[in-house]
Amino acid sequence: MMDDDIARTQGNREISPFDPDGMFDALEEKLRQSHSFDLGRIRAAYEVAKTAHAGQKRKDGSPYVSHCVAAADIAADMGLDEDSIVAALLHDVIEDTALEHEDIARQFGTEVADIVEGVTKLTRVQYTSKEDEQMENLRKMLMAMAKDIRVILIKIADRMHNMRTMAYQTPEKQRSKSLETMEIYAPIAHRLGMQRSKWELEDLSLQYLDPQGYQEIMDTLERRMPELEAFMDSMREKIRVRLEKEGVNASIFCRIKHVYSIYRKMYAQKLDINGIFDLCAFRVIVDTIPDCYNVLGIIHDMFKPVPGRFKDYISTPKPNMYQSVHTTVIGSEGIPFEVQIRTWEMHYTAEYGIAAHWKYKMGDSSSSLRSGDEDKFAWVRRLLETQQESDATDFVHDLKIDMFADEVFVFSPKGDVINLPAGATPVDFAYSIHSDIGNRMVGAKVNGRIVPYDHVLQNGDIVEIRTSKSAPGPSRDWLSFVKSGSARTKIKQWYKKERREENIVRGRSMLEDELRHMGVALDEALSADILHPVMKKLSFNEEDDLYAAIGYGGITVIRVANRLRDDVRASKPDHRSAIEKVNDAAERREQQAKRNAKAVHGILVEGLDNCLIKFSRCCTPVPGDDIIGFITRGQGVSIHRKDCQNYLRRDTSPESEGRWIKVGWADTINDVYVTTFTITAKDRNGLVMDIATVLNSVNAKVRNLSSRSVGYGQAITVVSVEVKNLSELRYIMNRISGVAGVTGVTRNGS
Numbered sequence: 161m162m163d164d165d166i167a168r169t170q171g172n173r174e175i176s177p178f179d180p181d182g183m184f185d186a187l188e189e190k191l192r193q194s195h196s197f198d199l200g201r202i203r204a205a206y207e208v209a210k211t212a213h214a215g216q217k218r219k220d221g222s223p224y225v226s227h228c229v230a231a232a233d234i235a236a237d238m239g240l241d242e243d244s245i246v247a248a249l250l251h252d253v254i255e256d257t258a259l260e261h262e263d264i265a266r267q268f269g270t271e272v273a274d275i276v277e278g279v280t281k282l283t284r285v286q287y288t289s290k291e292d293e294q295m296e297n298l299r300k301m302l303m304a305m306a307k308d309i310r311v312i313l314i315k316i317a318d319r320m321h322n323m324r325t326m327a328y329q330t331p332e333k334q335r336s337k338s339l340e341t342m343e344i345y346a347p348i349a350h351r352l353g354m355q356r357s358k359w360e361l362e363d364l365s366l367q368y369l370d371p372q373g374y375q376e377i378m379d380t381l382e383r384r385m386p387e388l389e390a391f392m393d394s395m396r397e398k399i400r401v402r403l404e405k406e407g408v409n410a411s412i413f414c415r416i417k418h419v420y421s422i423y424r425k426m427y428a429q430k431l432d433i434n435g436i437f438d439l440c441a442f443r444v445i446v447d448t449i450p451d452c453y454n455v456l457g458i459i460h461d462m463f464k465p466v467p468g469r470f471k472d473y474i475s476t477p478k479p480n481m482y483q484s485v486h487t488t489v490i491g492s493e494g495i496p497f498e499v500q501i502r503t504w505e506m507h508y509t510a511e512y513g514i515a516a517h518w519k520y521k522m523g524d525s526s527s528s529l530r531s532g533d534e535d536k537f538a539w540v541r542r543l544l545e546t547q548q549e550s551d552a553t554d555f556v557h558d559l560k561i562d563m564f565a566d567e568v569f570v571f572s573p574k575g576d577v578i579n580l581p582a583g584a585t586p587v588d589f590a591y592s593i594h595s596d597i598g599n600r601m602v603g604a605k606v607n608g609r610i611v612p613y614d615h616v617l618q619n620g621d622i623v624e625i626r627t628s629k630s631a632p633g634p635s636r637d638w639l640s641f642v643k644s645g646s647a648r649t650k651i652k653q654w655y656k657k658e659r660r661e662e663n664i665v666r667g668r669s670m671l672e673d674e675l676r677h678m679g680v681a682l683d684e685a686l687s688a689d690i691l692h693p694v695m696k697k698l699s700f701n702e703e704d705d706l707y708a709a710i711g712y713g714g715i716t717v718i719r720v721a722n723r724l725r726d727d728v729r730a731s732k733p734d735h736r737s738a739i740e741k742v743n744d745a746a747e748r749r750e751q752q753a754k755r756n757a758k759a760v761h762g763i764l765v766e767g768l769d770n771c772l773i774k775f776s777r778c779c780t781p782v783p784g785d786d787i788i789g790f791i792t793r794g795q796g797v798s799i800h801r802k803d804c805q806n807y808l809r810r811d812t813s814p815e816s817e818g819r820w821i822k823v824g825w826a827d828t829i830n831d832v833y834v835t836t837f838t839i840t841a842k843d844r845n846g847l848v849m850d851i852a853t854v855l856n857s858v859n860a861k862v863r864n865l866s867s868r869s870v871g872y873g874q875a876i877t878v879v880s881v882e883v884k885n886l887s888e889l890r891y892i893m894n895r896i897s898g899v900a901g902v903t904g905v906t907r908n909g910s
C-alpha cells in the first residue's frame with residue numbers, strides 16, 4: 161500500500177494552469193466519483209467566475225480563474241460540501257471583480273454569498289508579524305470574523321494554493337505570506353484538527369522562510385532515501401508478518417516525517433540532521449480501540465521501546481481531538497522510529513479534522529464513520545468544546561462559529577490586535593491602549609470614518625483615536641456606554657483625581673437633592689452628630705472625601721442618604737404624635753373597610769328576615785356579647801349589648817318595651833366589628849406611645865385613638881378597634897391593662 165502522506169493529494173497540479181477548463185473538467189470528474197453534488201450548479205459557478213475574472217492574470221501569466229478552480233479542488237479534497245465548492249470557485253469575485261453579494265445570492269443563494277463575503281473580509285485583513293499574544297488574538301479575530309467555519313476552510317484552501325504557487329511572487333511577498341501562513345493559517349488548521357493541511361502549509365512556508373534550512377533537509381533526505389526506504393520496507397514487513405500471525409487486521413503505512421517537524425526538532429535540540437534519528441514514522445491503523453493496545457503490546461514485544469516516549473492520546477485526546485497511541489522503539493539496525501497506532505475513525509479525524517464532518521456526511525465509502533449524523537455532530541461539538549470555554553452548542557446546530565461571541569477584535573492603526581468585550585466602543589479601545597489616550601480623547605475614527613464615542617466596534621475594524629493635550633477629559637456619560645471594566649475604572653479614577661473640587665460640590669448637591677427627595681431635613685442629616693458617624697462607618701475621614709466619592713461615583717448617593725435618614729430617625733422620636741400616627745393608619749383602614757363593606761352583619765333577628773341592622777354607638781357590640789335589638793323608627797333594628805346602660809335603663813312602658821326584640825349572632829361571621837373602650841391611667845410622658853406600642857404588638861386594627869388629661873394626674877384614652885369577636889377584644893384590653901400606670905380598661909356603654 162502506498163503511503164498516503166508521501167503521495168499527498170496534489171490536486172490538479174499535473175494539469176497546466178493555462179488550461180483552467182481542463183482543470184475544471186478534472187475537478188468535475190473527481191466530484192462525480194465521490195459525491196452526489198449538483199454538478200450543473202458547480203459548473204455554473206465556474207462559468208460565473210471565469211466570466212468575472214476574464215482578462216485577469218496570475219503572476220505566472222495563467223488565467224486568474226485557474227486559482228479559483230485550484231482552491232475549489234483543494235476544498236473538494238478537504239471533503240467540503242457543495243456550497244463550499246461553489247463558494248470556493250467564487251471566492252475572489254467580490255474582492256477582484258464587479259460582482260457583489262447580491263449577484264451571488266441571486267444565482268447561488270445567500271449561504272454561498274455569505275461565505276464568499278466572509279472570505280473577502282478575511283482577505284482584506286492586513287497583518288504584520290507580532291509577538292505570540294498578538295498572533296493568538298489575530299487567529300481568534302479571523303475565527304470570529306468568519307462566523308461560518310467554511311469561510312475559514314475555504315480561506316485555508318485559498319492560502320494553500322497561493323503557497324503552492326508562491327514561486328512566482330517577489331521575495332518580499334514570499335516572505336510575508338509565508339510568515340503569515342506559518343503564524344496564522346497553519347495554527348488554525350492545527351486547531352481545527354486538520355493535520356494534513358497543517359503539514360503542507362508548514363512545509364510550504366518553511367521553503368521561503370528558511371530556504372537553506374529547508375534545502376539542507378531535503379537534500380539529506382534525498383541522499384538517504386534509498387537507505388531509509390530499505391529500512392522502512394523491512395520494518396513494515398516485519399510488523400506486517402507479526403500482526404498477521406497474531407490475527408490482527410491492520411493497515412501499515414510509513415513515511416518520512418514532514419520537513420518542518422524535522423526542522424523544528426533540529427532547531428530545538430540544536431542538532432544537525434544527521435543527529436536526528438527518528439526520521440521515519442510508522443502508522444498502524446486498526447478497526448477497534450482494543451486492537452490499538454493489542455498492537456502496542458506486540459510492537460513493544462518486537463522492539464525495545466525508548467523510555468519516556470510512549471504517549472496515550474486515546475485515553476487523553478489532544479485538545480483538537482487528535483487520538484492515537486504513540487511510541488518510539490529501536491529497530492533491529494539500532495535506528496529509532498516512531499509508531500502511531502489508531503483506528504480508522506481516529507485516522508480520518510486526524511487527517512481532516514473539522515472538515516471530516518462534511519467528508520463523511522457525503523458518504524465517502526472508505527470512511528468508517530458511518531454512524532448517524534448525530535455522532536458526527538457530537539465530535540464536532542467535542543472538538544470545539546475542548547478548545548473553547550464558551551458553549552459550542554449553537555455552533556453545532558448551524559455550523560456557525562460562535563466561540564468568540566463575547567469578544568471583539570479590532571486593529572490599532574499600527575496593526576496591533578486589541579481584544580475587547582463585545583459591544584465595546586472607541587472609548588473602551590482608547591482606555592485599553594493607555595489611560596492618557598482615553599483621558600485626552602477628543603474623537604475617534606473607525607476604518608477612516610469619524611464615529612460617535614459610543615459607536616459599537618466590529619471585528620476587524622481599524623480604530624484610530626484623536627487626542628489633544630487640551631482635552632476636557634472624560635465625560636461622565638461615557639460610563640453609561642463603556643463595556644470594559646478597565647475603561648470604567650480609569651474614567652472614575654480620573655474624576656477622583658482630576659476633579660476633586662468639582663466632585664465635592666457635585667457630590668454634596670447630589671446628596672442634598674436625595675435627602676430632600678426623601679423628606680429628610682438637611683440641617684439634621686448633615687449635622688456633625690449624624691453625618692460624622694456615618695462618614696466613619698463608610699471609611700471616609702473628611703466630609704469632603706465623602707462628597708467627592710459621591711461626586712465621582714465611588715459610592716452611590718442612595719447608600720449614603722439611606723444611612724443618614726435612618727440615623728436621623730433613630731436619633732429622636734417621630735415628629736408626629738403617636739395619636740396622629742395611629743389615627744392616620746386608622747383612617748386608611750376605615751377607607752379600606754368601607755370599600756369592603758358587606759350588607760350582612762352576622763345578626764339574626766327573631767321573626768324578621770333581611771331587616772336593616774345597625775350597631776349602636778353607645779355600646780358597640782361584638783360577636784360573643786349578649787345582645788338585644790331595638791326596633792327604631794324607620795332605621796331598622798339597632799343592636800345593643802345587654803349590659804348597655806341604654807338597655808338597662810330603658811323605658812319600661814309597654815309600648816316601648818314591645819320594641820325590644822330578641823336577636824342573636826349568626827353561626828358564621830366574617831365581618832369585623834368596630835368597638836370602643838376607654839383606658840384610665842396615671843398621666844405620664846410616653847403613656848400614649850406605650851399604649852400605641854402594645855396595640856401594635858397585638859396587631860390591633862385601631863380605628864381611632866384619643867387621649868386627654870383629665871386633671872388630678874389622670875389621663876383618659878379612648879380607643880376604637882376592629883375585632884372579629886369578644887375574645888379578641890378581651891385579649892387586647894387585657895394587654896393594655898398591663899401598660900405601666902393603667903388603672904382601668906373598660907368598654908364604652910357599660
Ligand code: MN
Binds near residue numbers: 227251252318
Ligand atoms: Mn484567492
